[in-house]
Amino acid sequence: MTKEKILSRDQLEGRNVVIEALRREKRRIQAVYLDAQAKRNIKVEDILNLSSRQGVSVKRVSRQELDKMSKTGVHNGVIALADPLPSWTTKDLIDDVFNRGEFPFLILADEIQYEHNLGAILRSAMGAGVHGVIVPSKRGKGLTPVVQRVSMGGAEVVPLIRESLMSAIKHIKKAGIPLVAADMDGVSLWETNLKGSLALVLGGESKGVSPTLRSKCRKIVSVPLHHNLDSLNVSVTAGIVMFEKCRQEQKG
Incomplete structure (x- = not known):
């Protein structure tokens, strides 16, 4: 660090x-x-x-x-x-988590435009035991006062890393951590094994996960929805996937 x-x-x-x-x-x-x-x-x-x-x-x-x-x-x-929070790189964070004998649980959030969404993701990430949230260095929102307020302390616990997502993915893949994207047209979340190390990929509010990021992922998962609803708010989707992973880990 x-x-x-x-x-x-x-x-x-x-x-x-x-x-x-x-x-x-x-x-x-x-x-x-x-x-x-x-x-x-x-x-x-x-x-x-x-x-x-x-x-x-x-x-x-x-x-x-x-x-x-x-x-x-x-x-x-x-x-x-x-003072600003200590800064991390993806590589340093992964090394730190492995050194503690834990399986890395990361989130890559691409082009999140609404501060309330990023703050809500950080708040859920704190509750779900996520080790870090990675956002692009030049796109989307960073750690603004609104993000920190909405996170309700999540930003104090879960590092928000601003880094090229391609660079982050390189380190994630090198560490053997599977990338799974949450997006439309994926396999059912309820039928997906999320145990162990995981990097969850989220797309922006309007465009979803980009084709470039989708191509880097091992699997695309979707939350099954009723009444022909095609998608949920990105922070809601993130929370559902995070806590489904928690449920699976606790179930054993």
Whole structure:
């Protein structure tokens, strides 16, 4: 793992994402701005206690000041400024997972245009035990304030790697990890063995998985749907496939 130079800072908005960032301690929290009128509930107490324990300054400010600072429009009375998360490459992440004696579980998400979708994928990935989400270095969304807020702390746990997908696939194939795409016209997900190492390939909201990426995959799977529905939201599809893999692993 290589830490990127601190050339900028991330803005975290919302109680859950700020609590997770403080709790996980993956990066330095520079300051926390808290609504001066916020009621002392469990989450506010968590923010205050965790900040105090780590020596993070908590500044009580007006709701109007938070509104001016906000980049997402939904801050829930708290905004934190933080160092960027440590950066990973696909190769380093795969090596790290194998060194821990685990089977790599990765997601490649091509050209995700809507921040809420990428944030939702990261949130589900955290719950499903995914080791990393890989997105193109020049296309689609990265780790924006909205993505981090929607991920509800998922971005603190699951690395988001920005890298050429072709480069990532080269390392994935070299490691012997099968690539499986979730797209239309595939075999039924319920009849597909997802146990062990896996790299799940997702396409963008409008185009699906590109022909180039499909050609790199060992198998194409689809979620069986009723009433002639041809597709689901990409984050919903991702969640279904992730937790179907979890179900199969637990079943043994």
